[in-house]
Amino acid sequence: MVLRLYPVYPFIKTMHKLLNTSTANIPTGVSPQRKLFRLKYGIYAGRLVCLYGESPGGITLAWSDPPYRSWSSNVDLIEDSADYPFSACIDGNGNLYIVYVQQTSLDLIFIKLVFNAGAWSIGEPVTILNVGSVYYPSITRSADGKLWCAYAYYDSGSDEYYVRVKSSADGGLTWGSGPSDTGTQLSGSSLDMPYVNLSFMGNNLYAVYSQGRSDLYYRKYDGLEEQWESAVLVLSSNYIDSDFDCAVSDDLRLGITMSSSGSAKLYFRELDGVTMSGLQEVALYKTRAPQIVYNENKPLIFYARDVGNSIYFPCYAYKDNGNFITNELIAGVGFFDKVFVYDDSAQTKFEDKTQEASNTQEADIYHSSSNTLIEMTGDCLYIGMEEKYFCVAIILSTIGSGGIVVWEYYDGDSWVSFSPQSGDYNFDLNSKIVFLWNDLESVPESWQSNTVNSEYMFWIRIRVVSPFVTAPVGSQIIASPKTNHLALSREAQ
Known part of the structure; x- marks a missing residue:
């Protein structure tokens, strides 16, 4: 772990x-x-x-x-x-x-x-x-x-x-x-x-x-x-x-947050020492490991969001005008901003699979020309975010065999191949978290944004250099490790 x-x-x-x-x-x-x-x-x-x-x-x-x-x-x-x-x-x-x-x-x-x-x-x-x-x-x-x-x-x-x-x-x-x-x-x-x-x-x-x-x-x-x-x-x-946590505000209110996997919701209640507030919904999806702190007497709740296939990524929620606003905790961890499949032999080479990559529906990430994620030499998978990222979780419905890919990033002049920190991955396992680098601190400074299919962001290109005998088909692609538990820093009460 x-x-x-x-x-x-x-x-x-x-x-x-x-x-x-x-x-x-x-x-x-x-x-x-x-x-x-x-x-x-x-x-x-x-x-x-x-x-x-x-x-x-x-x-x-x-x-x-x-x-x-x-x-x-x-x-x-x-x-x-x-x-x-x-x-x-x-x-x-x-x-x-x-x-x-x-x-x-x-x-x-x-x-x-x-x-x-x-x-x-x-x-x-x-x-x-x-x-x-x-x-x-x-x-x-x-x-x-x-x-x-x-x-x-x-x-x-x-x-x-x-x-x-x-x-x-x-x-x-x-x-x-x-x-x-x-x-x-x-x-x-x-x-x-x-x-x-x-x-x-x-x-x-x-x-x-x-x-x-x-x-x-x-x-x-x-x-x-x-x-x-x-x-x-x-x-x-x-x-x-x-899956619950508590914190005390400077003005002496006890905040309690709790996650129920049965209802697939994250909740919040607050006690002022006498009266307990009503139950408030923080997030309307399955979560785990919530943590709560107060900042200027306003509750901040951190948690791991379930996005399917046993993958969780860290998020937070803050209170604004009585309601909670949720967001991804850190840039570079979460859903990709753009996912393109590229078929080098197709008339329409690029197809946008961003929505399909974020959900858990099986076998929905493929190019309509080949019905595969990638297959022949020159085919590519492009994954992009507006911020740099360090890992990618890939879930396949069909496992690839026989093919070889290279992993590349753009350095401002050209595409540069590199070996992921976690080792080569040729889409030959149905579930794999590929650590491109150890963490965001390890991401190369030379990695630059560039434009792919009219979208300007930080791209990783996964390019076929030896064709697949059995071509992979994707179900989910997310920029996240598996976040099992969270721990927030605390000071003396």
Whole structure:
């Protein structure tokens, strides 16, 4: 699995950089968890620190200072993690607090990283819970330094899951009454895995959690009364699972975004501490891994859009006059602006297949003269965008055989052939994400816009140099990798 960085500022599409590759199951964690942080104060203000699962058992740290063009060497932190996502939070001094599930035992472990003079030192691990089995923890910290950790708890006796929570008033040295204390039960029982997020809004703590895959609730811990209030239903919709997130605005509103694969919609609700807003639709298509932040007290929602064939690309939504406006997150990732098929022997050589390339209908990308995508020597596929891009996902209904193609870009004078970073692809697999280059930072500066069939943009030409025995037919062509999960940078609350 590949980790990619998108430094994003509101309504600006900017850098995209490959950070690392990982063999962990979900390196960036699920939406309710936290992995990426920005230091808020001091001489290191603005530094990004990324925590991620580098391997099934390893948790790693890397950091970068503005403008985030280069990153530190990896710092290995933990080697005994189970291959389940962990979570973390940060304080105003840059100290990091990590909770993870231990290998084999599935105990819940806490560790603190102390920040000093630009580096993090690793503290001793503390066992939060050593009975039952624990999954998908979430951790947060109050303004007065109290730590809270919520988690999915599996009771083997009843074969059921619950959301439970524990706290530590001494910086993580002790939790509840000890490791055998299973914590306060927040949710009802469920046969399915629950997920939970913890967020402070003023003195009150909110636990937002899914139950039974399809119900999303919140519970409030009243900081003055020091007790949990009853659960409130946020949304009931098929298959929410871990696809939800929460954030708190500066004017103390709790925003909750959630994606339901059953309804194929992305939703938003907001709590002002007393009243919950009505349910608002953000996107009317299938999404996953939503993340929410506030910018000047306006919600910004980032998510992965399902465009079919297990391909997702990152998008965002912002609120304007009460409604959400959606857009692709970064230039160079998304639908192509133009896709042309070119038959060198046809009377009408170019045919526009832009619409066909963006949808999932099978066998609809072909030239009407040959009924193939490309076939004979000199035939070409042209894929173009107004911005530079670094990869192309190709889905075929008919796999090609026997043919050879060259990949070319225009350097201002002529077409230049190159080998894609991911290796040659001759349309001999039915599904392939071709990485032309590692990331947008690696795209050659010599690549220039030019005009193809009266359209001026950045073009890649895929040209047949040896004819196909069986010619390919296309179903979908998109400029996107598979975006599995997103992680937004967070600051200390």
